[in-house]
Amino acid sequence: MNLFAIEMKLFWANRLNKWLLLTYLVAGVVAISLSQVTYERELEHYQLAETFYQNEIEHYQEQFDKQQLQLGYMGYYLFHPVAQLPQAWSALFRGQRDESANHLRVRLLGLQSQVNANALGNTDAQRFGQFDLSFLWLYLMPLLIGAMTINLLADEKSSGRWPMLVAQVSKGTQLIFRKMAVPALMVLTVNVTLLVLATWMTSVTIDSSWLAVLLQVVLYQLCWWLICGWIVFLNKEASFNYLSLISIWLVFTFIVPGMAYLYQIQQQEAGKDAAIVFEQRQYMNDSWDKDKKADFEAYLAKFPQWTPTAPLGDEFDWRWYYGQQQMSDVVVSDLVEKRYQSQLASHQQGQAFSWFSPVMTMQYSFNRLANSDMLANVDFNQQVAEYQQSLRDFFWSFYFFDTAFEKTDFADIPSFNYQPDNAAFIWQGSLKLLLLSLVFGVLLWRKVSAFHER
Template identity: 50%
Template sequence: MKFIQFELRLLWQNKLFKWLMLAYLLTAVLAIIWGQIGLQREYQQRTISEVNYQAELADYQKDAPLVPYDSGYMSYYQFHPVWQKPSAWSALIHGERSEAATHTRVRLLGLQSQLSNTATGNIAAMPIGKLDLSFIWIYLMPLLIAALSLNLLAEEKASGRWSLLASQVANSGMLLTKKMLIAAGLLAVVNIVILLAAVVLTDIRLNGLWWQIAAVLLAYQLCWFLITGWIISLQRTAIFNSLLFISLWIVFAFVLPGLAYLYQTQQQQPAEHVSMLFDQREYMHDSWDRDKQADFDAYLQDYPQWAITEATLQQSFDWRWYYAMQHMSDVIVAGAVAQFRESRLNSHQIGNKVAWLSPVMRLQYSMNRFADTDMLASQAFLDQIGDYHQQLRKYFFNFYFFDKPFTEDDFADIPQFDYQPINQSNTAKTLINLMLIGLFFIGLMTLQTRRNRG
């Protein structure tokens, strides 16, 4: 107990230690506040979008009941908002929300062309990202750990205390381990304080997810302390220790993620996705020059649920043919869409496999999944937009194909989009991954300690 008190007193007298911990804590709190402000702004934008949407529907509702010909115009011009509702943790862990659209509008036309015209979010922030809590934990915390413990032995030797301390104990390595554990414990306390501040300042709740994130974060912290412990066990100079740590940090934080990203982009084949969009547009344009009645008859054969008593097109332009043609433009590219979707999922799996070699990548994947801000969430959003578009098509086709007027009461039954997050956790995988990396460096440390004694 006296040893712990003595070490705490030494750390408190260390100005660099106090300033680093204070800067780390303040930066984390600012990231929480900025993230919460951004989340509130997103909710405000969503409210404005919903108010405008309801106002547009109210304008059409004034003219109700609408005959199918007039309601066809409504489906052509009326956009329906869709929104990937963020989780409370997304304010602190932005993940890939800056790289993909999280809110857009769709109408009854070909879906894939509409999705391709959707803005990709905050383009200005994509090259440098955003300051969020995950960035501080994933990239800055290892540097803080290095500053706190990497040159601990060298500093003790430089101060002249090490020879005196080592002479008073049987195992000097255990003494150094205790000193590192004290520094690790203090940092763990600060991280818990940050997580509790998130509960106070945001809508985050102290639930099971909070405890999972805390466990993963502390395991990641321990992993980096074990890495620094191995470097210290080499008993080299302070400059060598710093260079070796920075080299490992660069490999884990940039080299492995960069190689994985390059391979992932090749797997996704964006050129084929663009070609798919051209195919859809070409089908739409060519439909105007083909026999509309023949195309409509073929459509009714494939989709008999929309067959009506009179299957003959009565006018040169018929909304039934037009929306059937729009639907078929999605059908002809459905295979390419599925292939592109599969390539995205395979790309994500590749990144997960590479993450077994890097604690940085593993924590990034884990945190993004906790906050529902990863590629899986983005793809789930696109899948749910497709399901919602099908709901809109089914709802409105009942009026166009069965010659039903669109009454004032029917406006209340228009399908509404409601994003459902993926309930998938990788906590166990992350903890096992970090434990294996930690055990690897424990093994290296043990071997080096034996060599030092020999």
């Protein structure tokens, strides 16, 4: 029997190793199952919203048949559903989906008041968090690797077996690396098994993204394996090893991300969303007391494509009302653009901090792949703005040009079609993990060299 087979037999003889791996595997299956349930529930909610919308359309069609349809009221009361549909990887990596509104209903009023007046995501999920596969890999995998490797040398020395073991091999370091390789291989096997199970249990398919995720998991595991190896070759007692691992884990999982969060908060101006809503609504409230004909002329000057329209009379006119609603968006457009730029800057700041934490690096990569990060939310809001503009162009053609609305026009009402940003920066994250692994690889090599000299 070769030496590696002996180490494998010794590994499985340890009952704690069996329970740790089994618990890790079961936790992974539970995480995948819970995430898939959440994913399917999201799709069901979106389908319910779409069904309700179609029922509303049928109601207005019935009014049209009875010659009771008032197009201005239809534009005001008809809510159009828009949703940031979850992608396949969203079932495994929830990211920030529960921290932002990804399902709205918009109508032909000021858009920013509608967007910012909605609840920001699932408050219950924000309170308790989501147990998904990324949580298992990011936070629990390092602890599992450490639990099975961190005290290999310390335990052998404390039991008095180390001198006898060293006498049977040419180099003690080879024995340590062989002992560390076995649990690393077992953890990698379980991780690959979980990824295969996730492919079977969800809509994830094996493609270039799947391979990229596998690569990143391997690099992440390698990084923590090198960290554990470095601690092992510090040649300290078990208590020191545990304290060192927990300290490093806390720095990478809480301290660096916490510092990044505090820095991002300080760089942002609090209350900007409320200021956008206030200014937009204040503009609309003030419009009722102004010269409506002058405001209407100002609107036509801003949007000349609607100029060939009848003059505004003394009675209430939907053209003026909807024009002012659009102008209220124009008034706050600079604030909206600043908010977008602030969000993008915040994301870039987080990416900069991720160079100092493999946990942040992997999290940013997974969130980008699953289209569940801040960039996805910014892109979704911009798509919603473009969609509402298409609604305006559709209804305005009837309001401003006095065109008769026919029953066949119901089918031409624009519908929202979310287009995810498929640009995944997971390869950039892989490069960061590789560089971090090299850093700890160099530290490990130096300690191994010092260990040889003893």
